[in-house]
Amino acid sequence: xxxxxxxxxxxxxxxxxxxxxxxxxxxxxxxxxxxxxxxxxxxxxxxxxxxxxxxxxxxxxxxxxxxxxxxxxxxxxxxxxxxxxxxxxxxxxxxxxxxxxxxxxxxxxxxxxxxxxxxxxxxxxxxxxxxxxxxxxxxxxxxxxxxxxxxxxxxxxxxxxxxxxxxxxxxxxxxxxxxxxxxxxxxxxxxxxxxxxxxxxxxxxxxxxxxxxxxxxxxxxxxxxxxxxxxxxxxxxxxxxxxxxxxxxxxxxxxxxxxxxxxxxxxxxxxxxxxxxxxxxxxxxxxxxxxxxxxxxxxxxxxxxxxxxxxxxxxxxxxxxxxxxxxxxxxxxxxxxxxxxxxxxxxxxxxxxxxxxxxxxxxxxxxxxxxxxxxxxxxxxxxxxxxxxxxxxxxxxxxxxxxxxxxxxxxxxxxxxxxxxxxxxxxxxxxxxxxxxxxxxxxxxxxxxxxxxxxxxxxxxxxxxxxxxxxxxxxx
Amino acid sequence: xxxxxxxxxxxxxxxxxxxxxxxxxxxxxxxxxxxxxxxxxxxxxxxxxxxxxxxxxxxxxxxxxxxxxxxxxxxxxxxxxxxxxxxxxxxxxxxxxxxxxxxxxxxxxxxxxxxxxxxxxxxxxxxxxxxxxxxxxxxxxxxxxxxxxxxxxxxxxxxxxxxxxxxxxxxxxxxxxxxxxxxxxxxxxxxxxxxxxxxxxxxxxxxxxxxxxxxxxxxxxxxxxxxxxxxxxxxxxxxxxxxxxxxxxxxxxxxxxxxxxxxxxxxxxxxxxxxxxxxxxxxxxxxxxxxxxxxxxxxxxxxxxxxxxxxxxxxxxxxxxxxxxxxxxxxxxxxxxxxxxxxxxxxxxxxxxxxxx
Numbered sequence: 001x002x003x004x005x006x007x008x009x010x011x012x013x014x015x016x017x018x019x020x021x022x023x024x025x026x027x028x029x030x031x032x033x034x035x036x037x038x039x040x041x042x043x044x045x046x047x048x049x050x051x052x053x054x055x056x057x058x059x060x061x062x063x064x065x066x067x068x069x070x071x072x073x074x075x076x077x078x079x080x081x082x083x084x085x086x087x088x089x090x091x092x093x094x095x096x097x098x099x100x101x102x103x104x105x106x107x108x109x110x111x112x113x114x115x116x117x118x119x120x121x122x123x124x125x126x127x128x129x130x131x132x133x134x135x136x137x138x139x140x141x142x143x144x145x146x147x148x149x150x151x152x153x154x155x156x157x158x159x160x161x162x163x164x165x166x167x168x169x170x171x172x173x174x175x176x177x178x179x180x181x182x183x184x185x186x187x188x189x190x191x192x193x194x195x196x197x198x199x200x201x202x203x204x205x206x207x208x209x210x211x212x213x214x215x216x217x218x219x220x221x222x223x224x225x226x227x228x229x230x231x232x233x234x235x236x237x238x239x240x241x242x243x244x245x246x247x248x249x250x251x252x253x254x255x256x257x258x259x260x261x262x263x264x265x266x267x268x269x270x271x272x273x274x275x276x277x278x279x280x281x282x283x284x285x286x287x288x289x290x291x292x293x294x295x296x297x298x299x300x301x302x303x304x305x306x307x308x309x310x311x312x313x314x315x316x317x318x319x320x321x322x323x324x325x326x327x328x329x330x331x332x333x334x335x336x337x338x339x340x341x342x343x344x345x346x347x348x349x350x351x352x353x354x355x356x357x358x359x360x361x362x363x364x365x366x367x368x369x370x371x372x373x374x375x376x377x378x379x380x381x382x383x384x385x386x387x388x389x390x391x392x393x394x395x396x397x398x399x400x401x402x403x404x405x406x407x408x409x410x411x412x413x414x415x416x417x418x419x420x421x422x423x424x425x426x427x428x429x430x431x432x433x434x435x436x437x438x439x440x441x442x443x444x445x446x447x448x449x450x451x452x453x454x455x456x457x458x459x460x461x462x463x464x465x466x467x468x469x470x471x472x473x474x475x476x
Numbered sequence: 477x478x479x480x481x482x483x484x485x486x487x488x489x490x491x492x493x494x495x496x497x498x499x500x501x502x503x504x505x506x507x508x509x510x511x512x513x514x515x516x517x518x519x520x521x522x523x524x525x526x527x528x529x530x531x532x533x534x535x536x537x538x539x540x541x542x543x544x545x546x547x548x549x550x551x552x553x554x555x556x557x558x559x560x561x562x563x564x565x566x567x568x569x570x571x572x573x574x575x576x577x578x579x580x581x582x583x584x585x586x587x588x589x590x591x592x593x594x595x596x597x598x599x600x601x602x603x604x605x606x607x608x609x610x611x612x613x614x615x616x617x618x619x620x621x622x623x624x625x626x627x628x629x630x631x632x633x634x635x636x637x638x639x640x641x642x643x644x645x646x647x648x649x650x651x652x653x654x655x656x657x658x659x660x661x662x663x664x665x666x667x668x669x670x671x672x673x674x675x676x677x678x679x680x681x682x683x684x685x686x687x688x689x690x691x692x693x694x695x696x697x698x699x700x701x702x703x704x705x706x707x708x709x710x711x712x713x714x715x716x717x718x719x720x721x722x723x724x725x726x727x728x729x730x731x732x733x734x735x736x737x738x739x740x741x742x743x744x745x746x747x748x749x750x751x752x753x754x755x756x757x758x759x760x761x762x763x764x765x766x767x768x769x770x771x772x773x774x775x776x777x778x779x780x781x782x783x784x785x786x787x788x789x790x791x792x793x794x795x796x797x798x799x800x801x802x803x804x805x806x807x808x809x810x811x812x813x814x815x816x817x818x819x820x821x822x823x824x825x826x827x828x829x830x831x832x833x
Contacts, residue, residue, distance in 0.1 A: 007649060199607075344643075345684050370685075373605050373644040395685070 004086070004246040004272075004402050006191035008369045008393035089249045091275045097238045098146040109238040110230065113142050114151040114218045114299070117309055118244040119273040121424035122404040125416060126277065127287045131427050132306045138276070140293035141285065153241065154301035154309060156221055157214035157316060158432040160188065162442075163458050164211045164318055165325040165433075168388060172330060180206035183379070183386040186318045188213040190251035191393030192372065193462065200376055201464030207379070210459040214316065215241050215248055216257055219266025220457040221299055223259060225445045235264035243270050244401030247393065256460050272403025301430055309427035313365060314399035314420075319351065319390040321432065323363050326387075327353050331360050340365070347371050347395050363388045368395035399424055504832040505774060505791030507815070511552055511826045515543055521818035523568045523804045528575040530810030535824050536566035542580050542590075544597065545824075552826060556596050561588040568612045573619045581613035587624050589642065603634060603642055616660040616667075621645070623667050625655035631669050631679065633686050650677045650688035657701045662708040662758075670699035676713050676723070678737065692723055694739045703756040703763075710786070711737070714751035714765060719744040720775075722786055741786045746773060749801075755815075757807040762829065763788060764815055766802035771795045772817050774829055791831055798823060 041061070042050045049061040094111075101108055115138060120131045127134065139150040164186075171181040187193060187209040196204045212220065218241065223234040241248065251257070252267035259266060271279075280287060294305070301308045312320025320338060327333040333353065340349040347368045353361035364386050366375050372391060378384045394400050399420050407416035432438060446454040515521050519538030526533055533545040533552065542558040564583035571578055578590040578597060587603040587610050607628035614623050622634040622642070633646045653672035660667055667679040667686075676692035676699055697716035704711055711723045722741035749768030756763055763775040774792040781787035798819035808814035813831075818824035 007647070344645075369647050370644050373647070377604070377643075 005250075006245060006247050006393040006402055007395075008195045008372065009191045009247050009250070085249045085253065086246070089252065089269045089271070091271050091279045093269050094238075094240055094271065094279075095145075101146055108236070110149075110232055110236055111147045111238045111240070112149045112151065112222050112226070113147050113240045113242065114153050114156070114215075114222070115242040116153045116214070116244060117157075117307075117424060117427070118314065118398045118401065118404070118420075119242045119276065120152075120307070121314075121399060121420045122244060122273040123276065123287060124423040125419045126405045129288065131309075131423055133292070134287060135295060135300075135307050136292040136305065137287045137290040139295060141280065141283075141287065141290045143293060145283075147240075149296050149298070151218065151222075151296055151298065152300035152302070152307055153214040153218050154307060155299045155438075156218035157310060158301060158430070158435055158438045159217045159221075159442075159458065160211055160214045161310065161317065161321045161432045162438065164209055165322050167209055167211050168322045168326055169329055172326065172387065182388075183207060183384055184209050184322075184388045186316075186388075186390045186392075187211055187460075188316050188318065189247070189392045189394075189398070191245070191247040192391045194247070194250060195372070195393070196376075197462055198465040200380075203380065204376065205462045205464060208462055210461065212458055212460050213251065215243065215251060215267060215270070216460065217458065218299065219252075219257060221441075223262075223264065223266045224457060225441070226299070234259055234262040237264075238268050239266065240269045240271060241267050242273065242276055243403060244273055244398050245394065245403045246272060247402075248272075272401075273405055274403050277405055301435075303428070303430070307427060308430040309424065310432070311429045313390065313397055314424050315365075315367070315390065315392045315397035319363050319365050319388065322388055323351060323353070323361065325433070326361060331355065333360075344371065344374070348374075361388075362386050363390075365390045365392075367392045367397050369393070505776065506830050507772065507774065507792045507794050507797075508828045508830065509794075509797075509825060510828055513545070513552055513824050513826075514822055515545075515554075515818070515824050516541065516822045519822055520565075520803065520820040521822050521824050522565065524806050524816045524818045524824050525569050525571055526806055526808050526816065527571050528573060528809060530808045530814075533816055533824070533826075534569045534571065534578060535818060536569045536580060537822065538565045539822075540564060540566060540582075542566055542569055542578070558590060558597055558599075561590070561599060561602075562586065564609075567610065570613050570615055572615045573617055577615075579613040579615065579622060581610040581624060583609040585610060585626070587613050587622075589640075591640075600640060601642060605632060605644060605647075606630070611655060612657045614658050614660055616665065617662060618665070621660075621665070623658040623660065623669075625658045625669055627654040629653060629655060629671075631655055631658055631667070631677075633667070633679075646681075646686035648677075648679060648686055648688060650679075650691070651675065656698065659702045659704065662704055662706065664708060668702050668704070668711055670702050670713060672698045674699060674715075676702065676711070690725075690737055692737050692739070694721055694742075695719070698750075700751065701753045703754045705756050706758045706761060710740070712754045712756055712763060714754040716750040718747045718749065718751060720747075720751055720754055720763070720765060722788070724784070740784060741788060743775065743788055746775075746790055747771075752802065753804045755805045755807050757812070758809055759807070759812040760831075762791070762807070762831065764805045764807060764829075766805040766817060768801045769795075770798050770800060770802060770819075772797040772802055772805060772815075772827070774815075774831075776831060792829060794827075797825065797827075 040052045042052050051059045051061050097109055120134045124131045124134045142150050168184050171184050175181045185208045222239050223237055227234045227237055249270040252270045257266045295302050310317040324335050327335045338351050340351055343350055348371045349365045351363045352359055362385055366372060366389050396417060400417055407413055515535045516537030516539045521535055521537045524533055524535045536542045540562050543554050544556040545552045546555045562582040562584050566580050566582045568581045569578060576592050580588045585606045585608050589600045590597040591600045606626040609627045610624050612625050620636060625631045629651050631648045634642050635645045636642050651671040651673050655669050655671045657670040669677045674695045674697060677688040678690040679686050680689045695715040695717050699713050699715045702713050712720055714720045720743040721739050723737045724740045725737050747767045751765050751767050753766035765773045772794050773790055775788040776791040778787040798821055800820035802817050802819050804818045806816045813829040815827040815829055816824055
């Protein structure tokens with residue numbers, strides 16, 4: 001099947017993360033019959049397998065399937081990593097859970113869907129609506145299917161931005177003693193993270209920000225704070241996120257985001273913007289015709305009936321927020337507007353803060369594989385002069401993710417991307433440092449549990465992946 | 477299809493080509509062996525490349541070394557050995573257009589750049605990034621760009637600045653399998669690649685990035701190598717399907733921007749096994765091939781044929797030119813008719829091709 005993952009991830013080889021290999025060690029449940037009867041296996045023309053026992057009785061054999069949970073726990077699997085991820089995390093899985101809810105009254109799941117601002121913008125472009133209009137209609141559509149809460153990852157992104165700002169200041173202050181404190185490299189893009197873990201391992205990991213991405217920050221919020229507020233255990237919640245790319249499915253399946261105590265993932269399922277469109281098409285519904293519903297404000301960056309965005313890039317605005325904050329906190333400089341300078345191509349931009357001829361801060365936005373290559377090589381040679389780099393795997397950033405809606409027949413990719421960018425930036429912005437609800441939550445949730453427990457809720461770790469030299473697993 | 481019997485000197489040959497017409501053509505052509513050199517002990521000699529001045533020959537092989545050969549009197553002698561650059565087989569070497577740099581592509585997933593200093597070569601830098609074995613490296617005629625390709629299915633384009641700093645310009649993933657060879661157009665900033673996926677891709681820079689602008693389909697198996705003709709109007713490809721195909725870019729008269737390449741000639745029935753390499757002489761226009769049947773062949777173009785439907789004839793053939801598979805064939809850029817071949821048996825050979833027209 002054609003790969004949907006980012007170009008960076010495609011080159012990285014997904015299989016090293018989900019580790020399928022030739023021998024599956026997961027035992028498949030087999031019904032064992034007593035007696036000495038020996039059965040023959042017959043393969044039909046259509047590829048299905050039939051067991052024929054001594055009496056001539058034929059029984060169709062079930063295809064051995066390995067679930068994503070099992071796959072991560074074991075060292076080998078028959079299915080390829082990609083197909084595992086895509087089958088286990090699809091809108092069909094969401095439907096299955098919703099159906100289960102309707103059918104079984106005992107095993108009810110609280111279904112939460114967190115929608116990213118990038119996915120909203122993509123749907124907005126497709127339907128000719130504003131981002132907030134999409135949010136209100138999507139809320140209505142999903143709730144009609146049985147979803148209980150629809151949140152906005154713009155809210156959890158405020159946390160990511162605040163933590164990133166704090167982390168940067170910390171690193172900047174210890175840069176003389178810790179040679180790997182700077183440059184700090186953004187951590188929100190899983191395509192970039194997996195590539196870094198696999199290809200550059202121990203060398204690059206210390207530079208990567210440990211702050212969680214908005215998706216995983218929401219995972220913490222929903223399965224932690226929200227669960228305790230609602231008086232349900234984390235595994236009773238089924239948390240779905242709507243993202244602009246497929247790489248986010250890989251992020252959700254990382255062992256670091258698995259709550260072993262409750263045997264549940266912080267994000268159970270990631271569906272792409274394109275998969276949401278599929279759902280709408282399957283239900284024969286146009287988002288334009290769906291009636292609006294009030295927004296769930298608890299975990300949404302909301303003001304009245306409008307969702308608020310953040311300033312900066314369409315990939316989260318990390319460079320923008322960290323730069324402004326650092327300029328103020330470290331040098332007392334109030335920055336109004338950032339001036340971006342294009343370096344090699346439009347996916348490599350630089351911003352510098354200068355005072356009296358001296359460069360105080362040098363930040364960059366580096367998108368796409370070719371630019372990431374050069375960044376890492378420069379870093380390896382000790383020639384990087386940056387303090388912070390917003391690294392994203394996809395050229396043009398998250399708004400151009402592999403899971404976004406495709407252009408219509410009379411539109412080019414470029415035209416659609418421009419439209420999506422306009423709609424994304426059409427949202428009014430909020431300033432995380434001034435967000436009272438975020439501050440409140442910090443107080444009530446994080447500060448109350450103490451620094452020790454709070455840290456893993458806001459931060460994560462990275463692991464260098466060993467290069468697989470097993471001859472059997474090499475794909476020729 | 478007529479099965480051709482090999483013979484060393486061809487005086488008169490009846491040849492049948494795909495077009496279906498049988499032509500009787502009188503041609504003489506011969507390949508004379510000048511020297512045989514055991515270049516890479518106990519290992520394959522994978523590639524040979526002439527320096528732009530035509531005075532040096534670089535060879536590389538399974539012994540992880542690169543050797544530079546120069547003529548002393550009548551024989552080719554080893555001038556330098558570059559032994560510590562790679563951890564695995566060196567698959568190809570390429571000279572920069574100015575002759576001051578040498579690039580080597582290795583199975584160790586790296587590409588090394590060496591700088592010529594007086595009579596020796598110094599390691600300059602290493603290009604990393606490919607996920608696994610690098611199969612080819614080639615310099616663009618401008619001297620500013622390099623291309624590499626790998627089993628990781630990607631083609632990388634690199635840029636070098638005045639300070640000898642190399643940076644990745646683009647990574648293109650158009651092939652679905654191992655990419656065997658990349659070659660630059662002689663005059664335009666255009667790149668072609670050949671792959672195990674049976675296809676040839678043509679790349680151009682458009683809108684701030686490089687991408688595949690045309691795909692040439694037709695070969696029934698791995699395409700091993702490519703060569704542009706001296707003017708850059710046609711591309712020759714050779715394959716595991718035992719054919720050599722000539723492709724020409726067609727510019728449709730109706731003004732549409734669709735660039736497509738069409739196969740205008742198919743040389744089949746000449747090679748007994750996989751054709752591993754093809755080389756198009758810049759001086760004479762002769763086409764040479766390296767084959768898995770251990771033979772080296774030279775083809776000439778029929779000057780009276782319709783340029784839209786070129787016709788090639790086998791002018792010379794040495795059936796057992798080497799004891800094993802021939803991996804590479806290369807025309808000397810300055811001396812017409814001088815040809816180098818190399819083989820899995822670790823040898824390279826220098827030949828003189830004579831044609832009587």
